[in-house]
Ligand SMILES: Nc1ncnc2c1ncn2[C@@H]1O[C@H](COP(=O)(O)OP(=O)(O)O)[C@@H](O)[C@H]1O
């Protein structure tokens with residue numbers, strides 16, 4: 001019997017188009033001898049086609065496992081994961097808590113810091129209290145200003161002086177009430193993929209070489225200008241450290257299934273900083289997550305098998321948990 005896998009894609013976030021491309025490449029890589037694919041496409045208006053997954057156990061007869069391929073808000077942030085919990089369906093990737101913690105850059109950094117993991121100096125401002133003077137007292141220029149909950153570099157800018165900072169705060173605040181400001185790191189950008197539930201493992205890291213001032217939306221999706229090195233050119237100790245930190249970060253935010261952890265290596269100090277964790281990383285044909293695994297010995301179709309196995313395993317393990325006295 002083939003497993004019926006529901007792929008949810010599209011969605012209301014700014015990463016709708018990227019999600020379509022990710023889903024396309026996942027569907028193309030799935031072994032048809034093992035899986036029957038059922039597509040659920042969510043429009044930009046939030047409407048599901050052919051219809052929504054229902055939030056009741058047993059109401060979605062025929063679905064064995066769900067693969068949410070939604071990037072960003074209303075998909076990667078725990079909302080869809082909550083629906084799937086209510087429906088009692090196994091699903092690929094992080095649960096509600098891991099998803100929402102990972103999505104919020106401020107909470108994610110707090111959780112990492114509590115574990116002693118290296119995150120860059122930053123501060124959090126909440127609208128309407130976006131005081132540039134408070135930033136100037138605490139952080140040296142240049143700084144990066146970001147909406148706390150978003151992705152794909154949307155709403156992010158680098159500020160070199162007071163005037164740019166004011167504009168950057170205003171822009172970030174259009175996307176989230178919570179804005180974070182960080183010291184800008186002059187360094188290399190690395191990414192490392194993680195797979196697993198209770199025993200997560202890390203792939204070989206890769207390096208991103210942005211073609212622009214930073215790895216912005218243009219570079220990610222419009223110009224294809226950025227270059228990649230897989231594996232990243234690192235010495236064995238650096239590779240091991242990036243892999244260790246990737247797994248530690250994954251555990252700290254209580255991630256399950258998969259994630260991609262992104263890093264900076266500062267030129268002047270050689271220090272490695274965790275930048276962020278993405279619980280539904282890009283899966284397009286050129287995306288780093290599947291390519292890092294391919295370089296680590298796990299070809300794309302096997303990667304999908306593994307993700308589905310992990311989803312089923314977690315669902316099975318939860319069955320023994322009591323929810324009432
Ligand atoms: N503190 C920082 N120092 C240097 N570059 C940064 C910093 N924060 C972000 N960037 C640049 O901005 C890009 C996007 O920021 P990131 O935090 O990864 O947000 P997103 O979730 O949108 O990908 C990074 O890939 C990097 O190029």
Ligand SMILES: [Mg+2]
Pocket residue numbers: 152153262276
């Ligand atoms: Mg990023």
